[in-house]
Amino acid sequence: MAGAGRFEGFDRRWLFLVVWILVMVPLVRPLMLPLVVTPPAQAYHDAIEAIPDGSNVLLSADYDPGALPELVPMTKTTLRRLFSKRCKVVVTCLWNGGPGVVDQAVRSVAEGEFHLTDGEDFAHLGYKAGNESVMVLMGQGFANAFPNDYRGRPTAAMPIMQRVRDYGSIAMLVSISAGYPGTKEWVQQVQARFHVRMVSGCTAVSAPEYYPYLRSGQLLGLLGGMAGAAEYERVTGLTGPATRGMDAQSLAHVFVAVCIIAGNVLQWTRRRAAAGGARGQP
């Protein structure tokens, strides 16, 4: 094993520098590469468009600031579509570090763009400890599991909570998640039990884990990471931060691919040189 920061005589900080340049340059000067919408993202869009206008929707934003660049853009785009359809949206968060980021995202769209009223058109119920237990408890009533909203106001008195009581009164569950608890737990604890129509947006790394649920029809659509968010922006006709970030992600992916190939070529040439050297020995 090599010393800190070095391997095979190569200082890995050079790699870090290249990654930094490849990410920064397209953010400053976008390459405007063409984006194609994949079937899971199209299905996510179709599922949201299929719910009747004015329906009740539960959006569980289970992430924290670490996943902000990947998940906030898709949260905002989803909220824009839902509010355009005059849906009443109840937002929850099962990650203790997340409600602050989620609150800003929800308010920037609901109040900043659509001028909606908190408690009537949307509600952010904030964080509740307990992971899956909270999901199960919400089956007995959302106000039961969240007696107060994010800002400490009683939820039972809110007009929106008169119509959004439990899973029976929602037309769709949108799970935007960065890990545990998240989409997998919502599928297992809520979708499987209450047969709620459900879509998911998640970090790119966790997307493969949810493909089985997509194939089984338990998830009607899936947005994987920033690429999924950008595809959703494209299909809804909006250009947001995810679309702008895709060029940077493209170059970073290509660089990782180059690293894999370069690492192998380097090893192969060394092995050949070593074998040649060994043959040359008397």
Next chain:
Amino acid sequence: MRRGVAAAGPHGLCAARVAPEVTLPQGGTGSARNSRPWVVVAALGLCAAPLRAQPASSPPPGPASDLQAVDTPNDAGRSIRIAWKLSPDDLPGAEAIRAYYLERSESPSGPWTVVDSASAGATQKDDASVRRGRDYFYRVVAAGPGGSAASGAVGPAAARAEWFNTTRQSVLAFLVAFFLFVLYFIMSAQAGKQLFVRRIPGIDAIEEAIGRATEMGRPVLYIPGIQDIDDIQTIAGLVILESVARLTARYETPVLVPVTYPIPFAVAEEMVKAGYLHAGRPEQYDPTSVRFVSPEQFAYVAAVTGIMTRDRPAAHIFLGSFYAESLLLAETGFATGAIQVAGTANVHQLPFFVVACDYTLIGEELYAASAYLSREPKLLGSLKGADLMKVAVIAVVLAGCLLESLGRHGLKLWMQTQ
């Protein structure tokens, strides 16, 4: 309010068409009592547009028919299921119906209260605001731009609690089979039958890693995942910690266990203590070896990578539930030159561990580790029981594929749960 008679209901009541200039029914009980009816309707409705009087440009829609109200099956008596046939005017693209409003009363003659609503095209809705055991009557009001029409009333119906959720028969069958397999193998193991367990190199490597840390005079770092005790992977990681602590006690090598959540922290302390006790060296136990760090994922990563670079443990063992931190930890660990053993059932993190660690336990190998290490008959029995269950699952998957291909859906329907 003016109502016109449309059809006779099952109790001699009448379905009604409401003229366009009128609003929906009078208030009844509960929360709707003090509200103006259309406010209640708007508050409950799926339509954003409140159902107020519309200019008389189109006639009122026809009512929904064949109303049925029954106790919702397989629940705790919390709801009544109302089903109906669509209004004849509820046609795709016609937009003659905006929504169906569900009205409830405790008497067949009313007064009626709007309790819920369903979008156009819906033929069923559960009323989840009932009291268990109380009789209710229902009617459905079809509402559109031209006005609204009430169906005949139906009832009485009462919500009752069930003692068994029949849709979960398949789960129960699998659970019972699993229990029986495990009990059988436990009994045969206790009767002296030798149970074969294949070699798991990742678990064998743990001792090698600890031995190497001992040779180098440096500590062992053990991470039981980053989840709370309600994740079974954390329990698996903590159970293996006891065996690891036993080895470190025997080799007189310090072990460092930073933990994310308070309850696993308390358990981890017990495990390390137990390991030292069982190794016959309780006096060597260091109370600062197990540390509560933070449930915050990246705060924890910062703390652990700090330990890796400052204390430079020679062996890193990651066994439990891991997420995005897996590569951050494993790459930092590699850079420090430590030997690394990892194991998780979080499939999406396995590639990172496979790439960056020397040995990796994949999926269920993590759960097999405690049985593999202890060789206790009861634990081995449960391992073999799980293996046999896997064979049963494979058989059911194959049977399901075959039956579905033949157009037989019985097995699939039996496996569906609610």
Next chain:
Amino acid sequence: MKREVPLLVTAVIGIFMILSFFVPHQAVSVPADFLLQCAVIVVAFGYVLGGANALRINIDLISKKAPNWQYKVVLLIGLLTMVVVGAVEGRAFQTPGTRFTWLYNQLYVPMQSTMFALLAFFIASAAFRAFRIRTAEAGFLAVAALLVMIGRVPIGNWATGWVQQLPPWLHWVQLPNVEEWIMNVPQNAAKRAILMGAALGVMATGLRVILGIERSYLSGEE
């Protein structure tokens, strides 16, 4: 007794919670809901235990001037600042404009994002250093990884855009389509197999805990 009582509690509650999955009647569902609420409360109290341990260990190390004790001071300042500021702000500590929110937005959010962003750098170095093609299987894995990585991003679509000029039956060779097939078919099949195995492992471990077969997690003392 010190071990038997917890084992009995675990077994009774575990079996009762399994029962609640099959029995919807209020005689079972209401106590089961109550137990779920209790679990949330017990977890909340656990944080007091954790906080006390963090204080005890770090104050101890600072007072002994252990190596790198300065980092412990930073940790304690961070811990106490957030707790004190949150307590002083009162019930509305999360509303915009409070000092707690300022700390959250200006310190917590960028630090979290920075740590997560490090992954981009670490993935590059791990790819260069460790992704070695030594066998045919590793070769297949590498090819699949490259196709998925490039197919997931716009550059993959751009680089294989010429495929659209070919007859329609050849359009599947465009990278996003290849990537989607890999994710949907081989990836999905392998993932399901591992998930099923892991789920059985979870059941087996759960059963061992409930039946008291796996008891080492309780305590070493008899």
